[in-house]
Amino acid sequence: MNKVKWKNICEAKDKRPEVQAYHNWKELPPIPISFPIKGSIGTTGDWRTFKPVLNRETCTKCGICWMYCPEGTIVRNEEGEFEVDYVYCKGCGICAKECPTKSIEMERESGE
């Protein structure tokens, strides 16, 4: 049973199940694996102490923050502007450090 299920996963990347439900050891595949789906480890925004806030007036839309973000939580919207996905942003501050125009400010989370 497992064999068939795993073969399908290997053959078609689109057929991968988003959440795999296993109930006991007999159902498990030989090894644990995970697929790169959004938020597979939970809402990591909870980890944040400092929050990156973008100043749209000075931002030149160069995209360096978008490239450097290690978690892919900076997204480009339809107008070409960059936004931070605060549900998953861990607040590492790399975007603020790399921004050439200093348009990203790290603000302490208020805890509200």
Next chain:
Amino acid sequence: MIDSQDDFIQERETKIIKGNEAAAYAAKSARVQVISAYPITPQTTVVEKLSEFVDNGEMPGTEYIKVESEHSVMASIVGASTAGTRTFTATSGQGLFYMYEMVHWAAGARLPIVTTIASRGPAPPWNIWADFTDIISCRDTGWMISFAANHQEIYDDILMSYKICEDYDILLPKFVAYGGFTLSHTSKPVTIEDQEVVDNFLPPLPDEKGWPHIFLDPERPMMHGNLIMPSGFYNEFRLKIHHTMLMAKDKIKKVTKEFESTFGRHYGNGLIQEYRINDADVAIINYGELAMQMEQAVDDLREEGYKVGSVKLRYLRPFPVEDIINVARKVKILGVADRATAFGSPTGGPVSSEVKTALYNSSVSTQVLPIIMGLGGREVSLEQQKNQLKALIKLKETGELPRDMIDGTFWDGLLEVE
């Protein structure tokens, strides 16, 4: 990698070669796709021979990776196997110990890697000669472990290993161990089988889809070897390795039978090979090359009228519990000869401890006599093995234990200098 259009085809041929070369020829016959290696005595000539094959274009399509240490050997083999290739490497003693971290990784990732070990004694005192303590230190890694007792068996067992390991229900790595120098550097006739017959015997090489449970492909990204929190399925994944190992016993027996019908060479039931044991009063279990010499000792003593037999243990992991119980049922006293140590264990010998465990609660009351001999390459002569059998007979008839019984174990051949 050499791009050769003309695939080199091996025809059936009997060659007089060293044990290490037999291992290299087996890897060639199995068409391994990735070899990663670092030399260490007494294994060096395995990978020397393989590099020669690759260089001569006799192994087209094989990638030979030179690395700086045994740790990197297994790390690169793990990577190559994860990508979906048939892989091979070889090491010995201290090299195996340096590889140890990645040895666990290979089993945990369920990669069907085959590795040969030309066993040598661990240091200090510095030693490079036959002693199985190195491979037995990998007993609990999740790798299957088998012993080859002669040159032909090295070749044959490596071929069988790929068929066992790559079964989709098994998917575990395997060691094939044989004595350093006693087999690795001595020469005997070995039949190298016809490539086409070997190709038909082995499962097809993995294609671009790789193994069914793991793959490396940018088009199909995935993460493996993930962290599992204590509340997650860690226990269950470990249980699966143990359960699979026990299920592999049937697979090993089946493959050994298939091997026999294809190539005509007999290896008992796969897990053990009994020799003249059915009407024997006493028998000794050996593993590795000393099991072959023991068969000669049995023959000699049978001519003198003694009812003796011997057993060649082929697998340490999975351990053939049921077969050992059956053997013990047939004899009155069962000797277990270890060319390895398990310090502080019930008997001091790793296999004799296993045998005793196997017999506990089995309703068999056969006396087990643990024997330790030949450590670090110390010669164990035919005469010595005959005397071991005679000591067992004496124990059966008079109840008198051998002279060198120390803490319940017969340490045979201790030096006494005048």
